[in-house]
Amino acid sequence: MDCLCLVWALDKLHYYLYCSLFEVITDFNAVKSLHNMKNTNRHILRWQIAIREYRGNMNIAHKARNIHKNADGLSSPYSGHLSEDRTLQKVNKCAWWQSWRKEPIEHCHTCDRCQNANKSTDKKFGLLTHIQEPQSPWEAAHMDWVTALPPSGDNAYNVSLVIVDRYSKTAILVQCHNDDTSMDTALLLWSRVISLTGLFENIISVRDPKFTSALWTNLHRLFGTKLSFSTAYHPQTDGLAERIIQTLEDMIRRFFHSSTGQTPAMLEKGWNQRLPEDTLRKDLIDINPTSSSFKMMLFKVKHHEKQSINDAFDYAKQKWDKSHKLQNFKIGDLVLVSTFNFNDIKGPKRLKYSYVGPFVTFALHGINAVQLELSGELENKNPTFPVSFMKPYQPADKELFLVGTQLV
Template sequence: MELLQEYDFDFKYKRGVDNIVPDALSRRPDYREPDPVELYNLSVSLSPDVRDQLVQDYNDDPRLGPIYKDCLDGKVANGYSFQNNLLYFTRRGATTLAIPRHSPIRLTLLHDAHDSATAGHFGFQKTYDNLRRFVYWPHIAKDTQQYVATCEKCQRNKDSQDRPAGLLQPLPISSQRWEVVTMDFIGPLPPTARNFDAITVFVDKLTKQAHFVPSTTSATAVDVAHQFFDNIFKLHGTPTSIVSDRDTRFTSRFWQELHRLMDVKLALSTAYHPQTDGQTEVMNKTLKTMLRAFIDNKQSNWDQLLPSLEFAYNNAVNASTGYSPFFLNSGQQ
């Protein structure tokens, strides 16, 4: 300041947006406020017992223990934040609940992300994607892979993944959501208490979102038309094309007339080659696997499982799109 007093000069204001090359006086580093640590409200519901267990596990963990103590003392740990006495870890812009490496809560989380009816007993990638959205611990991918690989129900119920003899001939992918809908039936199945013995499966060709509707093997074309209106039309509007096999319920005069009035093209698969509708064939295989994992001993409750399994499928990341059907339909998870 003494040096500046030797000069005669005028002060002129210059807006910050025009001050492209800032100087030490206008951009003093000690005037800068520290970058805020953003905390996100995660949809992870924890009981008081689980919270207490986590706090104890934090203190016992050789890696997270010192970090947890620093956060209690008000110190900022690199990559970690503190909220409601719990540690959160931020990586690549995503903030998740930090779990100690050897905490018994890990097994509970793995079970909920893989074994529960809303998880669907999917493979490693879908289970891992479902888990890492909410929690983090070191080697979470390795632990998830080992857990899924040793799942008894998966080994007992899932079909062989051997390469099929021949190639599927998929139909072109649509450019709009629910523009092309694939349909198929699964049945006959063991009758339920509500006298259902079949499932009508609807799948969107673009987003892969699916709807599972309990039905009967005696359902007529009129019954299937009502299922279509109640579960597809009222939610997603009228498609431009419906892909199905050559079941009489799809090739009947009623269906053909219905599609003519609705200006919907009925794209029938080649006779004796249901693989043309490869998407629904894969969906049927997936649904059967999920049902075998959760059905009761009498095999009479599968219709009650359909809402949970439908949620599990639509909530899981699809291998062909890289996103969950829910995300592609709504833009959020």
């Protein structure tokens, strides 16, 4: 076959090769001796006669297959199915059987390589769920880091620890260093935050090594504080701290928060602090109300805050659920995991598979997080993933494609 390819190529390109010196590279070593073959069949003799005129101008060189892949790809016919419609069109041109529509479509849906390679254009899984709201200030707090900041101050602080009260949306920023340990972070939290707010009942944070260390977890176990970590690749869980980070430089204490309708100081203390600009006003607000009016005002503020939070959640859920849908995975289901956040997958980044797997569902954490039994390249990663980065795996029915059918 390789000898026939050589004869065909010389016949098609003889306009460019005639009276010119050229080299033929092949991965089949026997082609080098095509001119000198003896005791051959009639096909070889006919090919020797066809290339005889190039004997003095042509040099045949051998190149191993493992380093000759560019030509090997051109000589190999492609195969595959880009979609159901194209596969059915190809099948319809050359064959027919009783279930010629059903079986190709099922084959396209259950193809292992296609399920891993094809990108998903459907709605992502996972509807918006509501984290339980606290009943008093600093009962629950969000924590996150602002890293890669330029060094500032005499101590060259380059990291800021953001602590946000989930009830009043009050934010406390603690300056620290990038190389601080979990012990340093605990001391800063105790001296700069807990000394002012008291102990938290719940801390919602990212899975930072300082927050998942044995010292940090054991310390808060003694305090009776529950540690709630966000799912990997799902920053929406700690969205309150993320939002504070995004608007850190532009946030003004006197602005109303969009979800509560009040300033943090009004919810936490019952009044707004006086600012220098207030002294320029003629109608100064009385910040020392009587005891009865203070209780009534605080009651109205809390009632308004609860209603505002419920309205804000309903609005956010409506917007979120438009682009997401519910998917109830079960323990034992096979799923594929998106490689969007994985930069250590082998192969070119541009051509890596969109999904990897399948993996078995090991445990369920609510409706938006699933724990998997990982293996292979993902064995050392956190096994809990948000459902928005997964899709069900459809195994192929092997018996369907092993049964012979008569073609017409």
